[in-house]
Each structure stands twice: as C-alpha cells, then as structure tokens.
Amino acid sequence: MNNTSASISKISYLVLIGFLALFLFADFFSMDWLDIPSSLLDMNTMWISIVLEAIPFVLLGVFISSVIQIFIKEETLKRFIPKNPALALVPAVTIGAIFPVCECAIVPIVRRLLQKGMPLHVGIVILVSAPVLNPIVFLSTFYAFQTDTSIAWARMGLAFFASLMIGALIYRVYGNRNVLHASHTAHSHNHHDDGGNKIAQVFQHASDEFFDMGKFLIIGALVASAVQTFVAREALVNIGTGALAGPAVMMGLAYILSLCSEADAFVASSFKGLFSSSSILAFLVYGPMTDLKNTILMLAYFKKRFVLGFLIVVTITVYVITLVYQTFIL
C-alpha cells in the first residue's frame, strides 16, 4: 500500500515538473518535427479556446453556488412556497431565476429540498429553471450573441414558460410521489458554525465543483471541437435545419455536448448562420434543463423510471415551445 502511494505521488511530481518544463521551454522548441496534421491542431486550438472561455463563467457559477449552498438554509427558501400547487410554481420559478446555480450543482440541492418536504413539481421547476433562468447565463448569452440580442431575451422567456409547463406536467403525472431512491434518507445538515470555516468551505466547494464540472466541460468542448473540425458545416446543415428537424437536431446536440449553462451560449453562437434562431434557442433552453451529464447525476438520486419520465416531459415541452415560438413569434 505504501508502495503504491509513493509511486502515485511520484506521478504527481512528474506531472508538476512536466508543466513547469513546458511553461519555461515550450516556446524555444518548434513542434514541427512532430508533423501533426493541421486539422488536429485546429481541433486542439478550438478545444482549448472553448474551455478557456468557459472557465471564468464556470468559476463564477461555482463560487456563487458554493456561497448559497453554505450560507443559505433550505428552510428559509421553503417558507416562501405556497400550499396551492399552481401558486407554488411562481415562487419556484422566482427562486430558479434568482439563484445562479449550474445544472450540476442544482441536482443535489433539489434532492435535499425534496427530502425536506418540498413538493416534487416545485423542486423540478427549480431544477430546470435555475440553470437557465439566471443572471450569469443571461450575461454570457448576451455576450455570445451581441449581434442579435433578442436571443438572450428569448432564451429567458422560453425557459420561463417551459419551466412552468414542465412543473405542471410533472404535477399531473407524478403528483407528490416519492421519486427519490429509498437509500438516500434525509441526513442532518449541520455545518460547523464558526465563520472562518465557512469561507474555507466555499473554496472547498469551488475547487471540488471545478473538478466535478470541469471534466464534463472538457469532454463537451472536445466533442464540439471535433465536430467543428471534422464534420463540415454543410454536413450538419444536411442532417436537418428545417423548421421541424432543426430544433430536434440542436436539442440532440445540446444533450450530447452536456455543456455548462454558463458557457453553452458560446458554443451555440458558433452555429449561428447555420441553424435558425429557433433551433439555436432549442439548444439554449434544452441544454441547461437536461443533458447527458445531468441525467447521470440525476440517476444517482432519483429513481430510474422518474428520470426517464422527466426526460420525456422536458424534451416534449421544449420542442413544442420552440415550435410555437417559431410559428407565432418569429
């Protein structure tokens, strides 16, 4: 056991030395001798540029969500939720809109809220609305689509209506059934109460979440850059850019890419000119509500059948809402 530990820490030091060596000397050596095809280098550059661009927004989201997770008690939130199931949707969307929590961070929060007695459909509305209806997402969408600012507003509007519809549908289908795994019983939430420790916890969370989410971000950026490098845009257009196929293709893409909602706008903006605005909106609304990595996260807490039902409800709602928007408003 000691041996493996020793060899493992050797690896860490080797990696560290590798980083330092590259930092100091990479510029002095031409990498031409490696003879890497320029398409691979293009992909590498795009991959890293997507990651670099997303990281500040991920960090911002991670920080704020850590602060909320540590400093705000769920009981306080719960007090504001009316008993009437329809009325309860309103504060749920408001909570979702105010709290800038990423889709990765929101899953454990909602699970905890449900355990503490929050009605299921209210929790789900928070789950789908918080990652998309939030100021940081608005900011990054606004940045990414500065030539067409209507995208950012439409994204928020469509997400708002989609969240309400999803809440209503979940209430119809599931009522207030327990959809959590039985094994995850409510656990007491006692943080150490000394203030200094809380700051440390914020950083603890920030760093942990950076790694938890970073891996999905890096994979998502890799897939996106590979698609951009090796699939000619014409081919993408050929898969489907029509009024019906376009949004479906973009939703599929949003699901597979699993981008963080704070950064997905930048990826979406690289598709502008290729896909219609409504297809891009479908991507921007659907991606934060659910995606591959989120499904994986949800399966950790929720029953399989519910996750499947949730996926179907979200998919149909977003698709229908996008088509309605496309037909009547655009």
Added chain:
Amino acid sequence: MNRQFHQFFRSVILFGFFLFLLKIILSGDIQKFIAPRMMPYMYFTLAVLAILAIIQYFKSGFEEDDDSCSCGHDHDYSASRLKSTGIYLLFIIPIMTGMMFSDHILGSSAAANKGFKYEMRSAATKENIDEQTAPGDDEAQPGNNVILENPGVLTPKDLYPELYEDMQENDKLVLHKDNYIGTISLLEDGMDDYVGKEVVTHGFVFRENDFPSDQMVVGRFGISCCVADGGVYGMLVESEDLNQYKNDTWVEVRGVLEKVEFNGWELPLIIPTEIKPIEAPDEPYVYEKLEYTG
C-alpha cells in the same frame, strides 16, 4: 488512491492551468484563443486558479479533515484508479497540448470546413428572400427571418457609419486589421457603390473544393469571442496564374473591385494588379466589433 493524493494532484492540475494561462497571456498567444474583450475574465480566472491551487495544496496536508463538509454533496473522489486516471488525464492533456501548440493559427483547412463566412450568410439571407417572395412556404427556415425583421438588429451601415462615409468618399479602399470586418461587411451589403474602386487587402489564401483554378479567397479569420466561433472574412480574387499562391500563404493584393454573381448574390471580386507574399501578422485574427449593439 487516497484522499490526500487527490487533493495534492488537484492542486498540481490547478497550478498547471494557472501556468498555461499565465504563459499565453505573457506571450500574447492568448489572442489566438480568445478575443481581446474577454481579457478581464481571463485575469479573473488567472487569479482564482492561483488561489484555488494554493488552498488545494494546503488542504492536501490535512487528511484528518475529512468531514469538514457534510453537506450531502458528492465530493467525487473516484475510488477506481482507472477512472480517476482518465479524469485527471482529461485535465492534463489540454494543459500540455495547450502549452505545446499555443501558437497554432487556424488556416485554410479550418476555413474550408467552416465555410467562407459571407457565402454562408448569403445563403441564409437568400432563403430568407425566397421565403418573403413565397410566403406560403412555411417549411423553409423561418428562423432566419429574425435577422432582417428584428428592428433592434443593425445593418452594416448602422454598425460602421464612419467607415461607410469613408468608403463612399474615397476611391481607394485600404484594409487593415481594424477596418477589415467592417469594410467587407459593407462591401457585401451592396457592391454597386464600390465597383471600379481601387482596393488594397491582405490575408491568407484559401480555396473551396469547387473553386475554378483562376479563383481564390484572400481572407482572415474573424473572431467574436473565441476561436471556435470564428469565420472567414475575405474577398474573391480572380486572375490567371494564381496557382503559385498556395493555401495558407499570406499575401497582399492590390487591384480593382468588381462585382460577381455568386448563388444569385453580388459579392466583391478583386481583379489584381499586384499580388505579393507577406509575412503572417503577429495578430492573425481580426475581432468583431460588438460594442454597437442597441
């Protein structure tokens, strides 16, 4: 793989990201990934990465501090060695390849794939026009309408008013990095005012597969936020003996502007009087001006 190892290894990775970002900021190569107006976010990232790396490093010294956070949130230290190795490699690879190839510039291969920016846009606008002439046809991408119908969206003339006046008055158009996108956008907007004017432009050479041998595009990549959203801004050049200019060579072109029909659209075309190879500029990309949004 114990917890202590994870903590230490994570601090190494955070430090690696910090070094990578510092390196490309110092060398200026960051402009080959990110548009300059995103720089404040990059400095923020740099600072946060440094803080996190330091905190993570000190945390790795305290293994007994396991329960500092009992918040029901999965601190996912994967037990399986294979899985953690894979996950950490995901972080290590971009740091390493980033430092090794940070000076790579997107060229003709990426351009061919992304498509010639104005051709792409023209295609979209064309469908748009088709649709307006045939309003019954709902199946044709109605989404593209938003670009023309939204009154909040500006035409190139609104976006570049001073440049527009300059171009109207002067008989010679000289493109440089600051007016590159503006000039080309205005030319695409309507060629009639500019036919016969002298033009001096530059950029890298690229051709699409179906180009005849007497045509090539001289253009530059225009970036709005990061390289992944880039597209090529450029102009067609038509002349005999273009074969000597290989893809990706940077050239300066002097010539006279003509207009050409392309998929039913009028695009600028240069009949060159002089083409000479030049060095690739330090800042190979041009950046979209976005401050004018209303």
